[in-house]
Every structure is written in C-alpha cells, then in structure tokens.
Amino acid sequence: MNRYQQAKEMFAAYGVDTDAAIEKLATIPVSVHCWQGDDVVGFDGAGAASGGIQTTGNYPGRARTPEELMEDIRLAFSLMAGKLRLNLHASYAILGKDAGKVDRDAYRPEHFAPWVKFAKEIGLDGIDFNPTFFSHPKMKDGLSLSSPDEETRKFWIRHGQACIRIAEYLATEMGSHCLVNIWISDGLKDVPADRLTPRLRLKDSLDEILSVPYDKSKVRVAVESKVFGIGLESYTVGSNEFYQNYAATRGICCLLDNGHYHPTEVVSDKIPSLLAFYDTVALHVTRGVRWDSDHVVLLEDELKEIAKEIVRNDATDKVMIGLDYFDASINRISAWVVGERNMDKALLYALLQPSKTLQKMQDEANFTEQMVLQEEMKTLPYGDVWEEYLRRNKFAGADWFEQVRAYENKVLKARR
Ligand code: RNT
Ligand code: ZN
Numbered sequence: 001m002n003r004y005q006q007a008k009e010m011f012a013a014y015g016v017d018t019d020a021a022i023e024k025l026a027t028i029p030v031s032v033h034c035w036q037g038d039d040v041v042g043f044d045g046a047g048a049a050s051g052g053i054q055t056t057g058n059y060p061g062r063a064r065t066p067e068e069l070m071e072d073i074r075l076a077f078s079l080m081a082g083k084l085r086l087n088l089h090a091s092y093a094i095l096g097k098d099a100g101k102v103d104r105d106a107y108r109p110e111h112f113a114p115w116v117k118f119a120k121e122i123g124l125d126g127i128d129f130n131p132t133f134f135s136h137p138k139m140k141d142g143l144s145l146s147s148p149d150e151e152t153r154k155f156w157i158r159h160g161q162a163c164i165r166i167a168e169y170l171a172t173e174m175g176s177h178c179l180v181n182i183w184i185s186d187g188l189k190d191v192p193a194d195r196l197t198p199r200l201r202l203k204d205s206l207d208e209i210l211s212v213p214y215d216k217s218k219v220r221v222a223v224e225s226k227v228f229g230i231g232l233e234s235y236t237v238g239s240n241e242f243y244q245n246y247a248a249t250r251g252i253c254c255l256l257d258n259g260h261y262h263p264t265e266v267v268s269d270k271i272p273s274l275l276a277f278y279d280t281v282a283l284h285v286t287r288g289v290r291w292d293s294d295h296v297v298l299l300e301d302e303l304k305e306i307a308k309e310i311v312r313n314d315a316t317d318k319v320m321i322g323l324d325y326f327d328a329s330i331n332r333i334s335a336w337v338v339g340e341r342n343m344d345k346a347l348l349y350a351l352l353q354p355s356k357t358l359q360k361m362q363d364e365a366n367f368t369e370q371m372v373l374q375e376e377m378k379t380l381p382y383g384d385v386w387e388e389y390l391r392r393n394k395f396a397g398a399d400w401f402e403q404v405r406a407y408e409n410k411v412l413k414a415r416r
Helices: 003-012 018-025 066-078 109-121 150-174 196-210 240-250 267-275 301-311 332-351 355-363 367-377 382-392 400-410
Strands: 030-033 084-089 126-130 178-182 219-224 253-257 281-285 319-323
Touching: 003 018, 003 382, 018 332, 018 382, 030 066, 030 332, 066 109, 066 332, 066 400, 084 109, 084 319, 109 126, 109 150, 126 150, 150 178, 150 196, 150 219, 178 281, 178 319, 196 240, 219 240, 219 281, 240 253, 253 267, 267 281, 267 301, 281 301, 301 319, 301 332, 319 332, 332 382, 332 400, 355 367
Parallel strands: 030 084, 030 319, 084 126, 126 178, 178 219, 219 253, 253 281, 281 319
Antiparallel strands: none
C-alpha cells in the first residue's frame, strides 16, 4: 500500500474523505498579487513604494518591466496548483505611448489589455484590481481621498472611478468577477487635531467613486482598513470601524488583511463575524512579524484557523482569498510559490478536518472529546495527502525549487 492509501485510511477512520478534499481544493481560487515580483514599485514611475508601506532587502532580480514581471509570474504560477487569479494594482498599467502623458486619473482599460492577454494565455481564472492611492506625487501631505485640498481629492476620486471602469473591462474579458479593493494610506504621524473631518471627506469620496454606474455581478468592491502605517502611527483615516460601517451601508464588502489589526486580534474570528452579515468577504493573507511587515505567508496556526473558517462554513465561494506580502530579501519567485502553496496547504488541512463531528461535540458541550479529537487530528499524515494533490495536478514534490534556482542563474542574475 502506498503512503497516500495509508493516509486515506487513517483519515477515513475519522470520517474524512481525502479524495473529496483533494478535489475540492483544486476548485478554490487564490488571487496572487503581482507586487511580490517588483517590491510594489509598479510601472508608472513611482520609484519605491511609499504611503506607510515598505519593502526591505535587495535580492537580485527585481522585475523592472512588464515583460520581466510577466516572465516571472509565468514561472511562479506554473509551480502552483489549483485555480489562480492575478491581483493587479493600477500602478502596473502598461501605458505605452501614453507614458508620461496620461496620469492615474485617466487610466483606461486598454492600458491593461496586455495583462488580459497574458492572463488568458496562462489560463487564469480571473483578474482582481486595486486602485493605487499611494506612491504618487499627487498625494498631498500624505493624503489622497481624505485630503482637505479639493484638487487633490478630486484627482483621487477620478482615479477610483477610472479603476471601476477598468475592473468591469477585466471582468468582462476574463468571464469572472473582478474584486476592486480600495486601500488608502491616508493618516497622520502624530496626535490629530481632528479625527472626524478627514473621515467625512473619505466617506464622500468613496460615495463619488461608487456613483459610477457599474455591473455589480461583475465588479465587487471592497474596502481595506488598517491600524497604522510607517510614519502614520497615530491615525489612520480608513479604520476598521469606519470601513465596516461604510461597507454595510453601501452594499459593498470588507477586505480583511491579517496584518492590519492589533496584535492579539485574529482574522479567523472576524471572518465568521462578517459572514453573519455579508454575502462576501475578501482577504489579504499576509504574515506580520511584530508589525505589518508583510513577510511571506508560512504554514502557521492562524493561517490554518483562517482556512478552517472558510471551509467549515461552506464559504469557499463567499470568501475571496488574496495574498498580500512583499519580501525583497529572498528570491521573489520562491517567495510567491512558498506563500501560495502554504495557503493551499492550510485549505487542505481545513478540508481534512472532521468539522461536522467537532461542531456536534461543541453543541453538545462535549468539550473533553472535542479537545481530544482536535488534538488527534493534528498528527495525521497531511503531507501524504498534499503530495497526492500535487501528483494529481502533475506537480513534482519538493523539486520545484530547482526550476527556480535555474531561472535565477539564467535570468534573474542577468538583471542589473
Ligand atoms: C498595505 C495594504 C495594501 C497593500 C497593497 C499593495 O498595508 O495591505 O493592501 O499591501 O495594496
Ligand atoms: Zn493588504
């Protein structure tokens, strides 16, 4: 009997069907962020990321052009299994002859046509989109949609509106919804004199962005809150309470980034709280080390808890899983693959739980057995089921890194 057969029997003893888990895993889309490949720089002239976020490290091989980024994504995605989506930022517009002439408030669908062509070519499930309200000279005193300067605020409103139109184009082309995630870095370094007025301006700006007519079956809009950013430690305009109430009253959804809360708060507990009220919830899965540092996602306990909340609540089509991290200190392709595979591993782990049995134990207040079973499950051979998943999806086990190493030697090291 091979290892998978043995594992299958061991899980079956707990009423868990490993074949069904493998099949289900292949259907859960993960939206992979383009910005791990170039340290969130983009192609519209920003230089380095600013707006309270920062990449650290100087590993060779950062993608500097659309061609290089696509080449890297092509390799990275070929080493991931299951349904994949590409998450783009507006700053990755491919402007061509419009470079230097057309600003972010006037980006058009055609500036993303090469991405659509590419996504279709590599067989992606869809494209998600983010307006880029940071790393740009039109940010005034660190503010965009909440700026007291009307010209500045209007510029960024037009950017948001342009992005809604682009998202509808992306959805139509890909035949799959497009999630538009709004995150702004607006905030203050020190104790504010006014916390309310910037929020009222943000509220008004968002309403103006959403006033653009769009097809809600194609475009899903989310708002992403945050606690603080670098240099913006004392006040974030787009706070959790602000956006949850905004989303609830406007019929859009919330995006939960697990680096964006106070250290003992967990997104695994927020997902079911939101599912009680919203049809959809979006995620940015990341790993903060002591702060919102956006380290590569590892297979940690909280990731497994997040995956459990998605799987056992039958919410795999309600929770839109996206990755959001950027590490410039290691091979960027490897960073992509490790993080995406860990998301998949966590989902598999969740799919292999005897969830119904455990839930019944909880309802019957059978907490002793619940603990025993939860702990027994932890040492079952998940790795053998994971290997089988990769095998069925025609992936080699651990030798994927050899391909990355060869690519690094041949392609990445030549980028100077
Ligand atoms: C920043 C937010 C935001 C960005 C990306 C690039 O703290 O998490 O989502 O990381 O939009
Ligand atoms: Zn995020």
